[in-house]
Amino acid sequence: MRRWQLASFALFFGLWELAGRWPVSPAFPPFSSTFLAFIEMLRDGSLGKAYLVTAQPLLLGVALCALAGIAFGIGMGLSRTIEWLSLPVFIILQAAPMAAIIPLLTYMYGIGLTSKVLAVIMLAAPVIVMNSYKGIRNTPPSLLQMCRSFQGTRVQEVVKIVLPHAAALIFTGLRLGLAMGFIGIVIAELLITPTGIGDLISYHGSTADYPKMFATIASIVAVAAISLHLLQRLEQRLFP
Amino acid sequence: MRILSAALAAALVVTAGTASAQTKIKYALGDVLGIDDLPLLVAAERAKKRGVEVEITSFKNEDIATQAVINGQADVGQGTPYAALEKVNVPIRFFVQLWSLQFFPVVANEHYKGWKDLDGQEIAVQGRGSGTEAIMLLMAKQHGIKYKNISYVPGSQVRALAMLKGNIRATILDSTNKNFLLKEGGSKFTVLPLGNVKASDEALFARRDYLEKNQAAITVFVEELVRVNREINKDPGSMVKVRKELGLLKDLPAKLDDEIPTYFKEGVAGGIFPNDGGGENAAKSDLEFYALSGSIKKESPKIEDFWHLAPLKAALAKLK
Numbered sequence: 001m002r003r004w005q006l007a008s009f010a011l012f013f014g015l016w017e018l019a020g021r022w023p024v025s026p027a028f029p030p031f032s033s034t035f036l037a038f039i040e041m042l043r044d045g046s047l048g049k050a051y052l053v054t055a056q057p058l059l060l061g062v063a064l065c066a067l068a069g070i071a072f073g074i075g076m077g078l079s080r081t082i083e084w085l086s087l088p089v090f091i092i093l094q095a096a097p098m099a100a101i102i103p104l105l106t107y108m109y110g111i112g113l114t115s116k117v118l119a120v121i122m123l124a125a126p127v128i129v130m131n132s133y134k135g136i137r138n139t140p141p142s143l144l145q146m147c148r149s150f151q152g153t154r155v156q157e158v159v160k161i162v163l164p165h166a167a168a169l170i171f172t173g174l175r176l177g178l179a180m181g182f183i184g185i186v187i188a189e190l191l192i193t194p195t196g197i198g199d200l201i202s203y204h205g206s207t208a209d210y211p212k213m214f215a216t217i218a219s220i221v222a223v224a225a226i227s228l229h230l231l232q233r234l235e236q237r238l239f240p
Numbered sequence: 241m242r243i244l245s246a247a248l249a250a251a252l253v254v255t256a257g258t259a260s261a262q263t264k265i266k267y268a269l270g271d272v273l274g275i276d277d278l279p280l281l282v283a284a285e286r287a288k289k290r291g292v293e294v295e296i297t298s299f300k301n302e303d304i305a306t307q308a309v310i311n312g313q314a315d316v317g318q319g320t321p322y323a324a325l326e327k328v329n330v331p332i333r334f335f336v337q338l339w340s341l342q343f344f345p346v347v348a349n350e351h352y353k354g355w356k357d358l359d360g361q362e363i364a365v366q367g368r369g370s371g372t373e374a375i376m377l378l379m380a381k382q383h384g385i386k387y388k389n390i391s392y393v394p395g396s397q398v399r400a401l402a403m404l405k406g407n408i409r410a411t412i413l414d415s416t417n418k419n420f421l422l423k424e425g426g427s428k429f430t431v432l433p434l435g436n437v438k439a440s441d442e443a444l445f446a447r448r449d450y451l452e453k454n455q456a457a458i459t460v461f462v463e464e465l466v467r468v469n470r471e472i473n474k475d476p477g478s479m480v481k482v483r484k485e486l487g488l489l490k491d492l493p494a495k496l497d498d499e500i501p502t503y504f505k506e507g508v509a510g511g512i513f514p515n516d517g518g519g520e521n522a523a524k525s526d527l528e529f530y531a532l533s534g535s536i537k538k539e540s541p542k543i544e545d546f547w548h549l550a551p552l553k554a555a556l557a558k559l560k
Contacts, residue, residue, distance in 0.1 A: 025311050026330045110407035194392045203368045206303045208324035
């Protein structure tokens with residue numbers, strides 16, 4: 001990490017400390033007590049347990065999206081019929097305010113794991129599908145013409161030209177899908193039933209243990225940011 | 241010039257007079273308005289006629305309403321956030337009890353018949369550290385059983401619907417939703433017997449400095465709240481008539497009209513509406529119950545650390 005990056009973190013945490021000590025609100029803890037609360041939650045295992053619970057629907061949802069979403073996106077990119085049938089659904093899903101829709105899942109799928117997995121899918125799927133679709137559609141026509149001029153079959157065209165060209169955008173879709181998945185799972189855990197990270201946030205909020213509440217929120221932001229950063233680096237290595 | 245000065249002075253007097261006559265209490269309610277809030281709405285209407293306007297704002301849940309009071313955006317909050325009050329570094333105190341806990345543990349007959357059957361089984365309650373969890377834990381202790389897992393499902397209505405759909409098999413509901421469940425599900429569900437659990441379900445709290453500075457206005461409001469409770473205890477059906485007279489809860493679906501007398505009759509039978517605003521007795525029961533539930537961590541908590549009884553005492557003195 002470069003020096004100016006470290007300085008930027010130091011400045012941010014310093015301002016947080018000042019704002020907490022001022023305080024901007026009796027419910028806003030300084031950085032130092034939030035950090036101590038974070039260490040305490042790591043030590044007593046509550047944070048680890050919460051992440052295990054949250055990871056289950058998150059990973060399941062993102063995995064299902066990765067399999068079905070990419071296949072669907074590729075299908076949309078290759079077939080005009082599938083595109084005509086599905087594109088409006090995903091455009092609407094991208095624009096819909098999910099925080100308003102997710103609570104409705106409980107009426108259809110109850111309060112368990114299914115609803116939470118679906119919440120992740122509803123947020124992650126449009127990004128993954130649309131990126132795969134655009135990746136396929138953006139294949140340069142000159143490459144396709146070249147394949148055809150060498151009398152390449154449709155299968156060869158897809159396997160050797162279209163898919164390798166779309167791979168970078170498909171991977172970007174997966175990375176952004178994971179980011180949306182994080183949003184989906186936190187909303188679901190706060191709006192459907194409090195479990196995992198959502199339970200820690202709401203419980204510590206209700207008992208006015210604000211350092212622990214802020215530590216939980218900061219930790220999920222950090223976990224999401226680090227995961228996405230690592231995926232971005234992997235993406236840069238795979239598709240330079 | 242003299243005329244202008246006199247007019248200005250007169251205007252100032254009028255303004256000052258209006259300001260003192262129009263005291264406003266910003267009230268944070270952690271729920272949408274329902275049948276159980278009728279006593280509050282009636283008291284607010286009557287207090288308004290006495291120059292104390294109670295401006296009720298509905299928040300998504302009790303936690304946010306409590307936050308509003310802690311941050312000074314609301315003057316008075318409703319609920320029982322004992323855990324928050326113990327931890328937060330702003331002195332917040334309860335000052336009147338609206339009603340005490342009245343919940344009904346319900347099980348699906350297909351799976352369970354009594355408390356003993358819940359040994360090693362999963363149950364659903366409102367939230368971690370909530371009154372509903374405390375009651376279920378207390379009952380488990382009394383019956384010598386241990387639950388396998390406790391799920392947190394906010395909203396009695398959500399739990400009642402989940403019971404009907406078979407997603408949960410044992411839970412605890414408020415009066416309105418217990419009646420709804422029994423009406424819809426009939427013989428499929430059983431209400432388990434509950435021992436004598438006495439603690440506040442809803443009490444009012446505010447910053448201590450606010451209560452001291454605004455004791456006159458708060459006393460008027462408390463007086464009206466206690467007066468409404470006394471009317472309900474005398475005649476549980478009175479709220480139907482008063483609601484119509486004052487035009488309250490106009491948006492309430494017509495099918496819920498019949499629920500109003502049922503709710504208040506059940507409440508009066510269960511003795512949940514205190515005639516004296518709860519006071520010291522309510523405070524003592526609360527400290528005992530919420531310490532048992534784990535909401536209060538402090539050993540031997542004191543009443544004065546959680547309650548400020550001066551406005552209630554002043555109101556009761558006027559009501560005699």
